[in-house]
Structure formats: C-alpha cells, structure tokens
Amino acid sequence: MASSHGAPPVFNNRVIAWIDHRLPIFSYLEKEYHTFPTPRNFNYFWNFGAIATVMLVLMIATGIVLATNYTPHVTMAFDSVERIMRDVPQGWLMRYLHMTGASFFFIAVYIHIFRGLYYGSYKAPRELLWILGVIILLLMMATAFMGYVLPWGQMSFWGATVITSLFSAIPVVGDSITTWLWGGFAIDNPTLNRFYALHYLLPFVIVAVVALHVVALHVHGSNNPLGIDVKGPQDTVPFHPYYTMKDGFGVILFLIVYCCFVFFAPDYLGDAANYIPANPLVTPTHIVPEWYFLPFYAILRAIPDKLGGVLAMFGSIGVLFVLPWLDTSRVRSCSFRPIYKWFVGLLVIDLFVLGWCGANPPEGFFVPLSRVATIYYFFHFLVLLPVLGKIERPLPLPPSIADAVLKKKAG
Amino acid sequence: MASSSIPAGAHGASGDPTRRDFLMVATGAMAAIGVAATAWPFINNLNPAADTLALSSIELNIAPIKVGQAITVKWRGKPVFIRHRTEKEIKEAEAVKMSELPDPQTDNARVTDTAKKVRPEWLIIVGVCTHLGCVPLGQNPGDPKGEYDGWFCPCHGSQYDSSGRIRKGPAPKNLAVPDYLFTTDTIVKIG
Numbered sequence: 348m349a350s351s352h353g354a355p356p357v358f359n360n361r362v363i364a365w366i367d368h369r370l371p372i373f374s375y376l377e378k379e380y381h382t383f384p385t386p387r388n389f390n391y392f393w394n395f396g397a398i399a400t401v402m403l404v405l406m407i408a409t410g411i412v413l414a415t416n417y418t419p420h421v422t423m424a425f426d427s428v429e430r431i432m433r434d435v436p437q438g439w440l441m442r443y444l445h446m447t448g449a450s451f452f453f454i455a456v457y458i459h460i461f462r463g464l465y466y467g468s469y470k471a472p473r474e475l476l477w478i479l480g481v482i483i484l485l486l487m488m489a490t491a492f493m494g495y496v497l498p499w500g501q502m503s504f505w506g507a508t509v510i511t512s513l514f515s516a517i518p519v520v521g522d523s524i525t526t527w528l529w530g531g532f533a534i535d536n537p538t539l540n541r542f543y544a545l546h547y548l549l550p551f552v553i554v555a556v557v558a559l560h561v562v563a564l565h566v567h568g569s570n571n572p573l574g575i576d577v578k579g580p581q582d583t584v585p586f587h588p589y590y591t592m593k594d595g596f597g598v599i600l601f602l603i604v605y606c607c608f609v610f611f612a613p614d615y616l617g618d619a620a621n622y623i624p625a626n627p628l629v630t631p632t633h634i635v636p637e638w639y640f641l642p643f644y645a646i647l648r649a650i651p652d653k654l655g656g657v658l659a660m661f662g663s664i665g666v667l668f669v670l671p672w673l674d675t676s677r678v679r680s681c682s683f684r685p686i687y688k689w690f691v692g693l694l695v696i697d698l699f700v701l702g703w704c705g706a707n708p709p710e711g712f713f714v715p716l717s718r719v720a721t722i723y724y725f726f727h728f729l730v731l732l733p734v735l736g737k738i739e740r741p742l743p744l745p746p747s748i749a750d751a752v753l754k755k756k757a758g
Numbered sequence: 759m760a761s762s763s764i765p766a767g768a769h770g771a772s773g774d775p776t777r778r779d780f781l782m783v784a785t786g787a788m789a790a791i792g793v794a795a796t797a798w799p800f801i802n803n804l805n806p807a808a809d810t811l812a813l814s815s816i817e818l819n820i821a822p823i824k825v826g827q828a829i830t831v832k833w834r835g836k837p838v839f840i841r842h843r844t845e846k847e848i849k850e851a852e853a854v855k856m857s858e859l860p861d862p863q864t865d866n867a868r869v870t871d872t873a874k875k876v877r878p879e880w881l882i883i884v885g886v887c888t889h890l891g892c893v894p895l896g897q898n899p900g901d902p903k904g905e906y907d908g909w910f911c912p913c914h915g916s917q918y919d920s921s922g923r924i925r926k927g928p929a930p931k932n933l934a935v936p937d938y939l940f941t942t943d944t945i946v947k948i949g
Contacts, residue, residue, distance in 0.1 A: 505892065505913075508890070508891040508892065509890040509891060509892065509913065510890075511891070512889070512890040512891035513890065515891075516930075526805070526806060527801075527804055527805055528804075529806075530804055530805065530806055530807070530810070531806045531810045531834075531835060532806070532810075532834035532835055532836060533834065533835035533836045533886075534835075535810075535835045537806070537807065537810065541804065627832070627835060627836070627837070628830055628832060628837045628893065629893065630892040630893040630894075630895075630912060630913065631912075632895075632912045633912065634892065634912075634913050648914055648928070650928075651927075651928050652928065652930075653888075653889055653890075653928055653929065653930045654930075656928060708912075708915075709914055709915050710915065
C-alpha cells in the first residue's frame, strides 16, 4: 500500500526533526494519519470508528475524575455517588457524561458493527481486524456491566447477581467459579471491590486492543461502500485533511445528540430502580439490564434450560468470531448482493425485536416471540449466510472506485 | 536447528530424542510448573476470605412464627426462607409423584435436620432461585405463590412448590436446603 507516498517526510522544525530521528512518532503520524491513502468514496457510516474512539477517550477521562470521589464499599458506594451528584463541583456533569456516555459508546459501536456487516468489512484480508473488534465488544460489555454495579443500587445488585449466576450453569465447577467471582457466598463487599478494580483496568485493555485494531486496519486499509479493493492512487485521497474533516464533522453531530441526552434526559436510558439502594433480600419485580444488553438477555431467557440459555447467549457473540468463514459470498458490499441486503435489514429488525422482548417480562406472547427471534438470529448466521453466498447472483462490480464515483457524478 | 558448530551425534540421526531434546522438555516443564505455582496465589486470592467464611451460622427462635406464616432471615449474605407450613401445604408437597419433578426429592428429605429429626411443619430453604439468583416471591401474604402454592421467581418465571421444589420454568434445581439443627423445640441453628 502507499507506494506513491514512500518518501520519508522532512521536518522543518529542528526539535521535531531531532526527536523524529530518535523516536519516529512524527513520521508515524504523517504516514498513518496524513498521507495515508484512504478510499475516496466513504459514506457517513465510516465516521463511527472515529466517533467510538472519541467516546472511549471521553469515558476514560470522566471515569478517572469520578474515581477520585467514589468509594467502593457496600455501605458507602451509593452515598458517594449521590455526593458526586449533589456536592462535588460539576460532579453531576461528570457522572451524567459517564453514564450517558456508556450508552452512546454502544450506539457508536453497534452502528460501526452494522457498517462492517452490511459492507462485508470482515472478509479477507480483514478477518483479524474484525475478530479484534469482537474482542473489543466483549471487553466493553464486561466493563459496562461492572461499571453498572458500582453505584450499588437495586439494579446494580440484582443485575450483578443474575449475570454472575450465569457461570453457575457450567457443569461441575460452576458453583465454585461463582463463589470465586463473588469472593463470598453472595454479591457483597468483596465483589464490589474487585469489580471496581477491574472496571478501572479494562478500559486500558480496550485501548490496547483498539491500537491493535488500528494497526490491523492500516495494513490493508479501510474497506469502502463498494467493497472492492483500491486499485491505485486514483481511488484514494489522503486521510488528512479529507477524512479528518469528515470524521470531525461526524463527531460533532454525534456529540450534539449525546449532549442533548446528557443535559436534558440523562436518566432516560437508565433504570429508575437504580436510585434505590441495593437490598440483598428483595429482588425488584422486574430486572432488566441496560438497553445495550437487552437482545442478548432475551436470547438467554428464550431457552427454557439454564445451561442452554447461557450457551445461546454467549454463542450469539461467539458466532461473530467465525463470521468471516460463515459468509461464503465473494462479494463484500451488500450494495451488490440483491438478496442478502434484505436479510441484513431483517437481522437488524430481529435484534430490535429481541431487545423489545428483553425489556419485557417473560410472559405471554413475549415467550414465543423471543424464541422465534432467537432462532432467526442463529439461522441468519449459521444457515442463511453460508447457503446464500452459494446461490445468490451478485450484481456486476464496478471496475474501480474512481470509475464508480466519477460515473455517479456524471450520471 | 542443525548448525555446523554442533558436533555430529548431538542430534539423533532419525529424530531420536537426544540429551538436548530432553533438556528442552525438562526446562519447558519446569517453567510451566513455575508459572502455574506463581499464578495460584493470585487466583486463590480471589476466593472468600477467612472473615467471610467465619460468618457461617446463625441461631434463631421460631416460636413466634404461626402456622401459615413465613419469615426471611439473612444468612451468608443470602435470604433464608422459614415457612411454618399448613396441613394443606404439607399434604400437597407429600402427594407429588417423583416422576413429575425435574429435580426429584421427597418432601421428607427436605424437612429433616442434621440430627435426622423430621419436622414437616417447618420448611427451611435458601431463598435464592437456582436459575440466576433472584429472590423468589411468596413470603409475604400478597405475593404471587405460583401454581404450586410455593414461590414464584419474578425474574424469569420459575415456579416452586410448597416444598421449594422446582416445578416449572428455567431453574434446574430445587431451592437449596441449608444444614440446620433444631437445638430445642423452638431454636433452630442454620449453618
């Protein structure tokens, strides 16, 4: 890649030149974020990697500030969060940025994943890039789950109870693993302490995996809405200023929507029951996880067997690891897959249906509905993708990105 | 691997193990044992501490609990249900056929203390749903008790009978019976 940009940059500033000669960070930035040849046809879906990165930085920044005022103890955690809300200068802002930020981080990442699904970004040679992304998603889920436990409200406590009890479904060693996770016989102070330690640690692990994700991305470059490979310089533009500007614009639009929630509806995406201090003797009548876990929670409940439900829930993420090998089509972008594009849409609808089931009690028609939606989810990945790739007749691909872009402009 | 500085005969001619192979395997094995031995204290460190384990038994007076009443006490951080069962509840629990139970257990076995004393009017069980750890409803007069006169878990809909046995829903096991002992007619020691 980047054959036309092979010459090393020359720095006029002597300090920068001195540093770069010894530690080539400026050459690296120049190569990977300035001259980096990027497909010229990105649409706005390609903003969400940058948006997710901004959200990660924002979560770490607000999290560090919150940690300076938070007390991880069962008798003090809830009050220390209320103190942050009422007494600490701008504490309310930091907390609302952090809790709403978790939701918006997931929104950005879910759109980013949808982009990858629709445009086939997971296909060769980007399988490892995709797998690193799934690892980031799992780490995010673990981090978000443990963060939600920290305010020690009713949903914190009971959400933690339900999720940690998932491990007790493992045959033979399940109960020992659960006791080990808890550090006791139930969710209690030792659990809160270790979750706090891990909640602080995992974001930095995410940063490390994001770095690997970006390194893998920069080997073969980004995919693009046409899903065809870059053929030469006519297909690309330098990353800066073209995509720094476009990403910056997208980030600002995203942050505006985010700030509307932070300032005007900070609790809209949360659960009111978490403003009740944790009580180990009373389960709330209706336990729901945060919205970003609802589809997976629905899959867990859809299976009328404990171990089966747990396996299906972990399997619903696990199947993403092998996605690059389940999809047998040689065409990446759904723009040229006349049948599959509708099924991707159906998968999105299916996830919303699962989310709806997960948000409601497991009664009445939600039980059969969640089962049908769970079956479709796995059908999509395990049956439809492998079969459709063989029988679907893709539309003719354009000869190059430049050709398609210029034709569209002329036409 | 093969290099001219290694004298002939250091490697077996046909892939036979040599002294060098043996040293490689032995060193690797020792390193693996060392890593495991070092990892162990870090992993074991997360197990329950001595003070957590020490809080393991409670004693209480059950005389004030009238027939048909139930109380909840906290033991090892978990709720324990103590129900003074009515004749009807006991009969229902005893009449169930073992073949109908997902986790077959006689009612008798569930109301026996550690000294083998059977008191069917007292049901003492850990009030933690064996599915995912919620506290089932059924302790208070207004609570739903499910279809089997026992407990109903609001989280995922498991239903337990008047002996605390799983009858319907995703939970795999009966509500656990802790070790308990009637030290007198009215004092019970749990744990």
